[in-house]
Amino acid sequence: MDRAVCCVGGFFLLCTVATAIVKGQGGGVNPVSKAAVSDARAAQPFDVNAAVEAYLAKMPASERARSNAYFEGGYWLLLWDFLSTVLVMWVLLRLRCSTRMRDVAERITRFRPLQTGIYWVQFIVVTSLLTFPMTIYEGYFREHKYGLLNQTFGPWMRDQLVGLAVVTVLGGILIVPLFRLVRRLEKNWWVWGAIVSLLFLAFVSLIAPVYISPLFNKYTKLQDARVRDPILSMARANGIPATDVYEFDASRQSNRVSANVSGFAGTMRISLNDNLLNRCTLPEIETTMGHEMGHYVLNHAYKGLVMNGVVIVIGFAFASWGIGWALGRWRESWGVRGMSDVAVLPLAVIVFSVYFFLTTPVGNTITRTMEYEADMYGLNAARQPDGEANVDLLLGEYRKMDPGAVEEFIFYDHPSGRTRITAAMRWKAENLETASPEEMARPIFEAK
Numbered sequence: 001m002d003r004a005v006c007c008v009g010g011f012f013l014l015c016t017v018a019t020a021i022v023k024g025q026g027g028g029v030n031p032v033s034k035a036a037v038s039d040a041r042a043a044q045p046f047d048v049n050a051a052v053e054a055y056l057a058k059m060p061a062s063e064r065a066r067s068n069a070y071f072e073g074g075y076w077l078l079l080w081d082f083l084s085t086v087l088v089m090w091v092l093l094r095l096r097c098s099t100r101m102r103d104v105a106e107r108i109t110r111f112r113p114l115q116t117g118i119y120w121v122q123f124i125v126v127t128s129l130l131t132f133p134m135t136i137y138e139g140y141f142r143e144h145k146y147g148l149l150n151q152t153f154g155p156w157m158r159d160q161l162v163g164l165a166v167v168t169v170l171g172g173i174l175i176v177p178l179f180r181l182v183r184r185l186e187k188n189w190w191v192w193g194a195i196v197s198l199l200f201l202a203f204v205s206l207i208a209p210v211y212i213s214p215l216f217n218k219y220t221k222l223q224d225a226r227v228r229d230p231i232l233s234m235a236r237a238n239g240i241p242a243t244d245v246y247e248f249d250a251s252r253q254s255n256r257v258s259a260n261v262s263g264f265a266g267t268m269r270i271s272l273n274d275n276l277l278n279r280c281t282l283p284e285i286e287t288t289m290g291h292e293m294g295h296y297v298l299n300h301a302y303k304g305l306v307m308n309g310v311v312i313v314i315g316f317a318f319a320s321w322g323i324g325w326a327l328g329r330w331r332e333s334w335g336v337r338g339m340s341d342v343a344v345l346p347l348a349v350i351v352f353s354v355y356f357f358l359t360t361p362v363g364n365t366i367t368r369t370m371e372y373e374a375d376m377y378g379l380n381a382a383r384q385p386d387g388e389a390n391v392d393l394l395l396g397e398y399r400k401m402d403p404g405a406v407e408e409f410i411f412y413d414h415p416s417g418r419t420r421i422t423a424a425m426r427w428k429a430e431n432l433e434t435a436s437p438e439e440m441a442r443p444i445f446e447a448k
């Protein structure tokens with residue numbers, strides 16, 4: 001849908017809502033008619049389950065089958081990614097490519113941190129080439145197959161190369177001090193290793209909105225007052241010190257709707273993508289922004305850092321043990337001198353991959369729990385349960401709507417569509433007096 005049309009549509013919808021509220025209040029002057037309305041509501045209680053099923057039924061069977069196939073395929077990709085990473089790293093060790101890259105670095109310079117850096121650049125280039133078949137299948141062909149990627153090969157490849165450059169620079173910033181720690185501290189390196197890694201994660205999330213995201217998308221100030229003003233008003237009502245709303249061209253990559261509230265004090269910004277603006281009505285935009293504001297107000301960035309911090313500390317302890325164990329067995333055949341030899345890196349990647357593969361449900365549950373909290377916050381802040389249900393249907397384009405409980409626990413980093421719509425309809429049932437009117441008529445799935 002054309003954006004202007006959508007915004008105007010959203011505006012008129014808002015007007016309709018406002019008119020309905022004003023009319024409702026007008027009626028409220030007459031106590032008899034208000035009582036009559038309450039009676040009518042009591043006589044016809046809002047059926048949450050029926051409303052949830054009605055929303056889920058809006059998704060055509062073919063759409064649902066496509067979305068299920070895409071998302072369930074992702075479960076297998078977790079396994080294939082894990083196995084292919086382990087295979088590539090094992091090959092680097094077994095064929096002594098890793099020790100050869102270290103030897104090259106040692107021949108170029110005697111300065112230890114620079115040796116680590118030179119090894120790192122070679123490592124990134126070699127592993128990116130070896131895993132490229134997986135990358136291109138997963139990120140390009142598969143996304144196109146499901147109609148989720150808007151890019152042709154050239155721009156997609158450009159994004160990959162920019163991403164690679166970012167990983168090379170940021171990874172170098174992390175890996176050099178990490179190996180210095182291993183050399184200095186020997187046995188207890190993992191404690192400080194975990195702390196350095198956490199500080200690094202905090203640093204990256206601080207700079208990402210201002211320095212990394214703009215490498216992939218163009219950010220501009222949202223000019224349309226009909227969308228900007230209600231968002232800023234909601235931000236003020238929730239204690240968020242934002243003076244501008246940014247729009248970014250996510251449609252460069254895909255049709256996925258999303259938004260975020262990121263940064264701190266000076267870099268604090270609210271951003272929403274052009275897909276959200278193009279495809280959604282104002283109530284839908286508002287409920288999405290309410291969710292994002294929830295992340296900010298509930299301090300999810302810090303809480304996530306603490307909870308993931310626990311996972312990371314245990315991971316480093318596991319890595320210290322796992323690397324030591326494997327070196328005890330295969331050190332000679334791989335030509336790796338020890339824990340402080342940078343050529344040990346492929347082994348470290350294997351051990352961390354095993355750990356993070358096995359703890360997938362833990363990581364997902366940490367994120368999913370905070371996402372659900374943000375959903376609740378968004379419902380209370382925006383008070384648009386039907387807008388929320390409609391957005392949940394849009395997100396169902398790439399996330400299976402109706403999984404089993406165990407499936408959701410293991411694989412979902414956001415609540416499923418069914419969980420979210422159920423929460424929205426329950427909220428609506430219990431807050432009907434102030435909820436917006438029905439929006440069921442809105443067609444979510446337009447002919448493609």
Ligand SMILES: [Zn+2]
Nearest residue numbers: 291295371374
């Ligand atoms: Zn979220």
